Amino acid sequence: MPTRLRAAALSAAVSAALALPLLLAGPSSRAEERQVPMAKSDVVLSFAPVVKRVAPAVVNVYASRVEKRPRNSLLDDPIFRQFFGGHDRPGNPTAQSLGSGVIVDDAGLVVTNYHVIEGMTDVRVAMADKHEYPADIVLRDERTDLAVLRLKGARNLPVMDLGDSDALEVGDIVLAVGDPFGVGQTVTQGIVSGLARSQIGKSAYQYFVQTDAAINPGNSGGALVDMKGRLVGINSAIYSQSGGSVGIGFAIPVNMVKSVIVAAKAGADRVRRPWLGASLQGITRDMGEALGLDRPAGVLVSDFVDGSPAEAGGLKRGDVITAVDGAPVDDPDAFGYRIATKPLGGSVDLTLRRGTQTEHAVLKLVAAPETPARDPVTLNNDSPFSGATVVNYSPAVADDLQLNGVRQGVVVTAVGDNSNAAMTGIQKGDVILGLGRAKVTTTRQFEKATGTHQDFWHVTIDRGGQVIDSELGG
Known part of the structure; x- marks a missing residue:
């Protein structure tokens, strides 16, 4: 190629190379300048429609x-x-x-x-x-x-739609709406950080939705919502050493909330939930190996009440429940949540590991019986138990207070402030089994037995599964 042609070709190639970034960048470098949006359509992302x-x-x-x-x-x-x-x-x-x-x-x-x-x-x-x-x-x-x-006196109020907390996945965007510190309604944004969190807050059902949306004091009872504006949880607790948000908040799943709403609409003053009538244990690694499980997951049936739904459904001691209606359960908290969110009157299918075989059992969803009736009595005498309110033991009371392994006695449901019972150390949830050498059978019998003056009282109490024998001063 002649020298002049080679020079012209090289010049054209260099010009094309220099022009390529400009073509890729657009017709003008000014297109890269950021500008204030002139209309809502110019905003790339906003949660405002959901918040409204x-x-x-x-x-x-x-x-x-x-x-x-x-x-x-x-x-x-x-x-x-x-x-x-x-x-x-x-x-x-x-x-x-x-x-x-x-x-x-x-x-x-x-x-x-x-x-x-x-x-x-x-x-x-x-x-x-x-x-x-x-x-x-x-x-x-x-x-x-x-x-x-x-x-009182409110009608035609705005209502929040209820979502499905079981459909949540880690990484989903959520908004927390509430009134932190009483400063006024505030919205914070985050993601679902975890599911089925346990050992959190005051709920007996340890199955929470975790989020990094900022939740602070005053947010309790507020809404956790998804991007379709549906309620997926009630904000309940935070993990914090200072009292302020550190990005670890917890919400009660809306599927648990639904059962409370149904009960309130029906005019009930408390929620009646399905009763299993069995004692359950979590599976440790050693237990899992002994049972031949590939991982330590599920709940072990260790005992059950005669005539309970667990017995009627064919459960046996040593069974390992691995799923409820196909939803896996890794521990007793997950099992309790799955059963508690089911409506009374129907049934659920339990997947079991029995020995080396996989079995299924159908559990009828019925409430724990109130037999005998609670017959509450608040003691007002000179005994160490004065100021305590006791009720008769029944499967319903045991289910309400999560009492395991107890079959008789009277149950302490409240202890008055500064009362004899409080100063003695009597606690809510204590089951009084015996007084002196006699068994305690009913609230009326217990009231009569404590109505006489004694210098010392020998009492047998079941507290959290531990039986305590104690001498109390009169």
Whole structure:
């Protein structure tokens, strides 16, 4: 090729190479400059449409009670009051609690956390538009840390749609809506960080949705929603050493919330859930190897109550339950959640490992029987048990308080502050089995037996599965 042609070709190649980045970048380098969006359509991503849909259904819950304290009789003496400057003591102090809630029915039903209204007598709810309503507490479910309120005089309220927490996957985007620190309705964004988290919060059903959306004090009872504006959880607890959010928050799955809503709509004051009537154990690694399991997962049936659904369904001691209606269960917490979210009246299919074989059992979903009746008695005498409220033992009571291995006695359901029972060390959930040399069989028998004065009381108590024999002073 002549020298002039080679030079021309080389010049054209260099020009083309220099022009290629400009062509790829667009017609002008000014196209790379960032500009303020001129219209909503210019915004690439916004959660505003979801927030607008759900925010009206999220409310603030203000609860309070007046703390009653004994009045000094000397204050009735005008001379005594004059001696102290004529000033009476200030009025009784007021305990307060602040949280959030979610409207789930246009007739005024609001779901919140049990611990937000625990022990409270006066509840008010503030809407997102600043309207306020007084509210009645219609259902308290301490086991799930949930409660339902009914707004007085409220109609045609905005309602949040309910989603399906079983459809959640780790990595899904979620929003937390509530009133942290009482500063006003606030929205934070995050992802689902984990599922089936346990040993968290106050719920007896340890099966939580974990999120890194910021949740702070006051968010309790607020909504965790998905990107379709559906409720997937009730924010309940945070992991924090300082009291503020560190990106580890927990929500009660909405599928558990649904059973509480159904009970409230039916007019019930508590939730009745399916009863298994069996004692279950988690599978350790050593147990898994001994049972021939490929991994330590499932729940071991260690015992069951005669006549219970577990016995009627054909379960046997030593069976390992691995799934409920096809949903895997790795531990007793997961099994409890799966059963608790099922409605009464139907049945579930349990997948079992029995020896080396895989079996199936059908479990009927019935509530634990209230036999005998609870017949609550609050003791008011000179005994060490005075101030305690006791009920008759029954499968329903055992199920409510998660009592395992107990078959008789009376169960302590409450202990009054500063009472003899409190100072003695009696605790809620204690099962009093014996008094002296006699077995305790009913609340009335126990009330009569404690009505006589004694210098010392020998009592046998089952506390958390441990039997304690103790001598109490009269």
